[in-house]
Amino acid sequence: MKVERIANRQILFMLSMMRSSLALAFLPVLTAGTAFQDAWLTVIISCSLCVLLVLAVAGLGSKYPCLTVVGYSRRLLGTVGGTIVSLLLMWLTLFIAATDTRVYAEVLSTGFLHNTPLAVLVGTIAFLAALAASSGVEVVGRAADALFPWFLIFIVLTFLAAFTVFEPKNLEPVLARGIGPALTAVPSAVALSAEFVVLTALLPTSVAPEKVTRTALMSLVIAGLVVMGATVMVSGTLTPWLGAEVVFPFFFMTRAISVGRFLQRIESIGVLAWGFGLFVAASTYTYCAAKTLSQILGVSDYRALVGPVAVIWGVMSIQMYEDIFELFQFFRPDVVLPFVAAAFFAPMALLWAAHLVRNMAGDSQSGR
Amino acid sequence: MASMDRRVCGKTASDRVGRCKSPYMNWLYRLFLGKTNTPGAVAELADDELDISQREDIEAGIRFTASLEENLKLLRAAAGPSSDLVMRRLKVGASLIPVTVVHLSTMTSRVLVEAVIRMLGLGLADTAVGSAPRKSIRREFEERLLQSSIVGEVDDLIQAWTAMARGDTLILFDGDATGLTCSTQELCTRVPDEPANETVIRGPRLGFVENLGANMGLLRQAVKTPNLWFEELTVGTLTRTKVAIGYIKGLASEELIQEARRRVGRIRMAAVLESGHIEEMVEDDPISVFPLVFRTERPDRIAACLLEGRVAILTDNTPFVLAVPMDLPMLLQAPDDYYEKVPIGSVIRALRTAAFFGSMLLPGVYVAIMNFHQELVATQLLLRITAAREGVPFPVMIEVFMMEILFELLREAGIRLPRAIGPAVTIVGALVLGEAAISAGFVSPAVVIVVALTAISSFTAPTFSLGISARLIRFGFIILGGVLGLFGVQFGALALLIHIVGLRSFGHPFAAPAAPLIVRDLKDMYVRTWHWQQTERPELIGAREPGRTAPGQRPRPGIDSERPGGPPGGGPKGGSRR
Numbered sequence: 001m002k003v004e005r006i007a008n009r010q011i012l013f014m015l016s017m018m019r020s021s022l023a024l025a026f027l028p029v030l031t032a033g034t035a036f037q038d039a040w041l042t043v044i045i046s047c048s049l050c051v052l053l054v055l056a057v058a059g060l061g062s063k064y065p066c067l068t069v070v071g072y073s074r075r076l077l078g079t080v081g082g083t084i085v086s087l088l089l090m091w092l093t094l095f096i097a098a099t100d101t102r103v104y105a106e107v108l109s110t111g112f113l114h115n116t117p118l119a120v121l122v123g124t125i126a127f128l129a130a131l132a133a134s135s136g137v138e139v140v141g142r143a144a145d146a147l148f149p150w151f152l153i154f155i156v157l158t159f160l161a162a163f164t165v166f167e168p169k170n171l172e173p174v175l176a177r178g179i180g181p182a183l184t185a186v187p188s189a190v191a192l193s194a195e196f197v198v199l200t201a202l203l204p205t206s207v208a209p210e211k212v213t214r215t216a217l218m219s220l221v222i223a224g225l226v227v228m229g230a231t232v233m234v235s236g237t238l239t240p241w242l243g244a245e246v247v248f249p250f251f252f253m254t255r256a257i258s259v260g261r262f263l264q265r266i267e268s269i270g271v272l273a274w275g276f277g278l279f280v281a282a283s284t285y286t287y288c289a290a291k292t293l294s295q296i297l298g299v300s301d302y303r304a305l306v307g308p309v310a311v312i313w314g315v316m317s318i319q320m321y322e323d324i325f326e327l328f329q330f331f332r333p334d335v336v337l338p339f340v341a342a343a344f345f346a347p348m349a350l351l352w353a354a355h356l357v358r359n360m361a362g363d364s365q366s367g368r
Numbered sequence: 369m370a371s372m373d374r375r376v377c378g379k380t381a382s383d384r385v386g387r388c389k390s391p392y393m394n395w396l397y398r399l400f401l402g403k404t405n406t407p408g409a410v411a412e413l414a415d416d417e418l419d420i421s422q423r424e425d426i427e428a429g430i431r432f433t434a435s436l437e438e439n440l441k442l443l444r445a446a447a448g449p450s451s452d453l454v455m456r457r458l459k460v461g462a463s464l465i466p467v468t469v470v471h472l473s474t475m476t477s478r479v480l481v482e483a484v485i486r487m488l489g490l491g492l493a494d495t496a497v498g499s500a501p502r503k504s505i506r507r508e509f510e511e512r513l514l515q516s517s518i519v520g521e522v523d524d525l526i527q528a529w530t531a532m533a534r535g536d537t538l539i540l541f542d543g544d545a546t547g548l549t550c551s552t553q554e555l556c557t558r559v560p561d562e563p564a565n566e567t568v569i570r571g572p573r574l575g576f577v578e579n580l581g582a583n584m585g586l587l588r589q590a591v592k593t594p595n596l597w598f599e600e601l602t603v604g605t606l607t608r609t610k611v612a613i614g615y616i617k618g619l620a621s622e623e624l625i626q627e628a629r630r631r632v633g634r635i636r637m638a639a640v641l642e643s644g645h646i647e648e649m650v651e652d653d654p655i656s657v658f659p660l661v662f663r664t665e666r667p668d669r670i671a672a673c674l675l676e677g678r679v680a681i682l683t684d685n686t687p688f689v690l691a692v693p694m695d696l697p698m699l700l701q702a703p704d705d706y707y708e709k710v711p712i713g714s715v716i717r718a719l720r721t722a723a724f725f726g727s728m729l730l731p732g733v734y735v736a737i738m739n740f741h742q743e744l745v746a747t748q749l750l751l752r753i754t755a756a757r758e759g760v761p762f763p764v765m766i767e768v769f770m771m772e773i774l775f776e777l778l779r780e781a782g783i784r785l786p787r788a789i790g791p792a793v794t795i796v797g798a799l800v801l802g803e804a805a806i807s808a809g810f811v812s813p814a815v816v817i818v819v820a821l822t823a824i825s826s827f828t829a830p831t832f833s834l835g836i837s838a839r840l841i842r843f844g845f846i847i848l849g850g851v852l853g854l855f856g857v858q859f860g861a862l863a864l865l866i867h868i869v870g871l872r873s874f875g876h877p878f879a880a881p882a883a884p885l886i887v888r889d890l891k892d893m894y895v896r897t898w899h900w901q902q903t904e905r906p907e908l909i910g911a912r913e914p915g916r917t918a919p920g921q922r923p924r925p926g927i928d929s930e931r932p933g934g935p936p937g938g939g940p941k942g943g944s945r946r
Contacts, residue, residue, distance in 0.1 A: 009885065108855055112740055116852065124852070124859050131863065135870045142869035142883035143862075268744060268854055275858050 005207050008215040010141030013148035014202075014284050015219035016226075018195050020151075021277035023227040024250050025103045034184045036240035037171045039231045041182040046189030047224040053190070054220055056348050057199045058213035060355060065209035069200035069351075070295035076354035083296055085347045090292040092197050092343045094309070097285035098317035099327070101125050104278045105317070106324045107248055107271065111255075122317045129282035130310035133290060134303050137205050140283045147276040154273035155226055159233055161257045161266050166236045187333040191340040193220075195281070201288035247324060250274075286310050410438075413445040424605065430525040436466050436542035442525055443470060456485060460492040462499045466542040470528075475535040477554035484537050484550060487513050506541045506548060516550035523547070530608050555579055560586060563665035563687070565832060570707040575665045576687035580610050583667075583682050583689060587614060590671035595619070598682075601632055604640035611646060614670075614680040619913050621677065627874055628679045628692060643683040643690050650681075650692070652872045657840050659833035660873040662694035668703055677910040679874075693876030693909065696868065697893045700724060702830035705896055714895035720828045721894050727825035728838045731768050732845025732857045734818045738764045740853030757812040765850030767811050771819040772846065774801060776839065779823075880908055898922075 035042050064072035069089055074082030105121040113121065132140050175182075196216060203212050234249045237256060246252045254267035287302075290309045294302035321327040330336060409430050413423065427446060432439045440455055447453045452474040458467045467488060471481050491497065491513040492505070500508040510519060520536070522528040523546045528538050535553020560582070562568075563575035576583045584598055595617040603611050613628050631650040640646060643663060651660040662678075664670060665687045670680050673691040681690040700721050705713040737744055738753070745753070760767060775798075782794035805811045822842070829835035841864065848856035871878035881889035886907050891897040900921040904914045 007884065112853055113855060120852075121855070124855075128859060128862050128866070132866045135866060139866060139870045142877065142879060143865055145885040146865060146869060146879065146883035268741065272854075272858060275855075276862075279862050 004137045004205055006137055006141035006205050008206055008208050008211050010144050011202060011206055011212060012215045012219050012222075013144040014141065014280055015196070015198075015216055016222040017144065017148060017151055017277035018198070018281035018284060019193070019219060019223035020155075020226045021274055021281050022100050022103060022192055022195070023189075023223065024230055024274055024277070025107065025248060035182040036244060037173070037235055038175055038177075038182045039185075039235055039240070039243075040171075040228050041175070041179070042185045042189060043224060043228040043231055045182065046186045046193075047220060049186065049190045050193040050196075050220055051217060053193050053345075054196055054199075054216045055213065056352065057196050058203065058216045060348070060351055061199055061203035062210055062213055063355065065206075066204055068204055068292060068295055070292055073351055076351055076358060085351065086292055086296055088343060088347050089197055089200055090289050090296070092194060093201075093285050093289045093292070094313040094316060095320075095343070096195055096197070097129070097282055097289070097313040098320055099330070100278060100281055100285075101313070102317045102321055102327060104274065106327065107251055107274070110248070110324070111251060111267065111271070119318055122314050125278065125282055126286075126310040126314035126317075128279055129286045130306050132279070132283035133286040133310070134306040136303075137202070137287050137291075140280065140287055143283065144280045147280060151273050151276045152226075154269050154276075155229070158254055158257075158266065158270045158273070159229055161259050161269075162233045162237050162253060164259055165256055166233060167239075168236060170236045170239050171232065185333065187337040188331050191331075191333075191336040194340045194344045197344060198284055198288045201291045202284070247328060285313070289313070410441050410445040413442075420606070427525050427529075432523050432525070432528070432540070432545045432547060434543050434545050436468060436540055439540050439547075440468055440470070443528070446525055446529065456481075458485065458488055460488050461497075461505060463502065465502055465505060468540050469537060470532065470540060471537040471552065472532050472535075475533065475555065476537060476552045477535075480552035480554070481537050483515070484539070484552065487515060488539070502541075502543045506539075506544050506546065509539075510548055514548070514550060516552075518551035520549040521546050522549055530602070533608065534610070557582060566664060566666050566669075566703070566830075568702070568704045568707070571703045572666070572668050574667055576667060576670075576689055578685050578687055580612060580682055580684035583687070584612060584614070586667040587671060587674070587680070587682075590667055591616070591674060596674065599629065603632065603635050603637070603646070605636075605638050607639045607641060609640040610684040611640070612682040614674065614682060616674050616677070619675070619677045619910070620679050621912050624677075624679055624693070624874060628681065631874075632681060640683065642686045643681070643688045646681060646683055647690055650874075652874065656867065656871055657837040658696075658868070658871060658878070659699070659831075659837070660694060660871060660878065662691040662698055663688045663833065664691070664831075665689070666703060672706075675916075676905050677912060693872075693874035695873065695876065695878055695880050697881070699829070699831045699834040701892075701896075706899075710896065710898050714897075717896060718894050720830065723825035723828040724834070724838060727822050727829070727835075728841050729845055729857065729861070730822045730825065731772060731818055731842055732849035732860070733854070734815075734849075735765050735768050735846055736849035736853045736857050739850060753812070753814045756814055759809045760812050762810070763850070764815075765846060767815050768818065768846055769843070771805075771811055771815055772822070772842065775819055775823055876908055881906070 060072070061069075064075070067075070070082065070086045072082075073085045076082065077085060101122055102118075104125065105118050108121055109116065109118060132143060199212065199216060203209055206212050206215075230250050234243045234253045237253045238246070238249060243249045243253075250270065251267060254270040257266050259266065286306060286309055290302045290305040293305050293309060294300075297305075299305060321330070330339075409426060412418070412426050418426070430442060432442075443453065443455075452472045454471055454473045456469040458469065459465065460467050469481065469485055469488065488509070492509065497505070497508045497512050518536075520531060522531060522538065528547060528549070531549040532538055535551065535555060536549040537552040539548040539550070541547070557577050557579040560574045560577050562573040566575070574586060576586060588596060593616065596614065597617045598612045598614045601611045601613070602608050611632055613625070613632060615625055615628075628650075632646065635646065635649045637645065637649070647659075647661045647663065648654060653660060661681075662673065670689050670691055674680055678691050678693065681692065683689075701717065702720070705717050707713075708716070742750055757764075762770070778794045778797045778801075781797070782790045784790075785793055802816050806813055806816060826835050826838055829838065845857055845860050848860040850856075852859060869877070869879045869883045877884055880886060881893055888904065889906050892902060892906075896902075899917060900923070903917045903919045904910070905916045907914075910916070
């Protein structure tokens, strides 16, 4: 099978869009829930903590640049242990794909396509993601290349348009209740960084695996800026109190924008940008899950598993949550943090521990 | 050339056209027919029951003999009653050696053939060459008397016929199994003029013609380096069409040249009548609606391709020349862009690009908005559109679909009708049908405006092959917009994106330099920068020799008009920053 390689720039775009998409949907409301006008501080703190997570995932991958998580986890934990950890991380990838897609489908259903069944919307996105993933990671990378500028342009346009109704006074007083409220929402925001699990499968496809850590950190910065911009704009436009009440604050904010008499509703631009991000994210998740699963099962071509993987997360997306409120509940700090800790932090900690023990034992063999 | 013919046409006819015979039969044909004496071959060829592959198998095995009469019988048997096969018998030299000048009168210049006959008759009479021994008279004649720049030797029927079919004259000497060919061609072709489909406001008024040699000459006229190389192949077992692969040696990558050679060389088909046949046989993805091989009638465009490091494929009998590899921006670039002032050319190109995407998306977006997202339209505008739709019996999607099909029919009729009445019919059709449809309440004026705007946008595509792709894709967007609204349009756009970024042309990404993103090459994509800024060739194509224009050539005023007598600061700036 042809060896697929993508540039680190493409990984940067993929991760940035992936990280921004879900955050655009939920982050302002999750943070503003307790922080109100200081929500921007939550973004800064959570991004800082995410740096550690990125270093953990990309750093471990960089030690084994030619191997996916299946390869190095089996090397570190043995065949059985490695397979269990790989399956867990693959399942987490599917779970995130399902959740991201459900959020977007809910936005479409709530805002535009009231009578269209969720299954149609989710199925369409899953189909697109499968189409892209089966064309290969190079195609996904090139799609990210083509879409990222438009993603940024649409987001910036939305922000600029939002300035017409933006009220700076809504962001005051700064830290009136201290830093405590801003900290309480940090766990949810950090939990969203579980998206970086894709690096466990994506890193070996890079043309420069040794630079992937830096790339991932840059994506964190880009996504952080986008999310902070969205948070500030939502708080300033809707007022922090309303921003904390509505389910999709960013979408709600774009609906409030009115530029002149002709251009009255521009929410489609924001949703379009979000859609681009989700498409790239879902394609990447599908590729990574199929790649990991193919290595676990010993299937030579991951493309054979792309379809089944897309079907699985598509079904999960519809079945996992009863409605949008249940989905919203999942992102509460007391639910999402233990979940991500069990499904992501713990396996990564285990792999790191095994790696360190192995190194201390004097076995410096790596996957190079 | 002859050896090249043999290389390409070297397989049996049944192999070449894909007709299966058993290996045993093939062996028998080779064993017996390859060694058949001339009378046997003549008799075989006279058999009316032979089909074309059998005739070709026999012809492929025939070699000339020392007997002039037998060779002439062979030629006559192969050509049958064709009246344009002319055989002029002569007796030349001191010992009156029988010689025959053979040519196809429909392909040759009578004046040139008569000059050859004169050379044979007069040149060999009472001269030292004419006294040469019978065995060496052909070589003596070729070396000392034949006044032709293109001369060849042939020793079998296929070589001889292929040469004559290109306008050469064949000279057969009695007692010699090898004949001479010399160029005497006079082909029906036209004077190069401006291509009707690729007109420019500013730029060369030259277009390719239906002659390979003339087309190669047009390229040489534009690119005079000796490193412009052409490799000729013959393709098509029956048409024996000449195909030339052109490239600048040292600039085009060797892998690309090799790939072009391989793809053209492996073509096995009976007929190649136009470069479209070659295109279909060499493109990377035959199912895609997008053209993956660039085609044009303009020598300046092909010259520009060659100078970037691409490879041209020229086909005899057609003015359409191919260039590979191709990328999407090439289809959106018009030659004028490079000849006009940069700001103007850039704005026009950006407008054209937007119009192209608009022509694909506009009807679908209109249907989506009117069906699902009416809140996106300003209230007054929405009221006007809705009021105009009052009484229209069809859903918006059907309405737009109908009008688009009607428009496509009119456009097709306009192309097929004689040039004098085509435009009149289409204009009348558009006006009468559009007006009548609105009056009858079948369609709303807004739909007519949308369809007209789409049509105008589609006409801005500088390449017909791209415009026709957009026409097809548009219908998909109408359906998606009607079923799923803007989400459907987005779905369609993303599916199209996956398709486009996955396409390759001779291994080169079709969507480059947008995907993969090559920032350096973006300065000649949606807009173009000045020639003095385009110092490097496209990264993926011209990697072998990246430098194109010497840096530091930005023009700067060298003379201060307010200070007559010389430039300020000691001399002109610019041009020296290397």
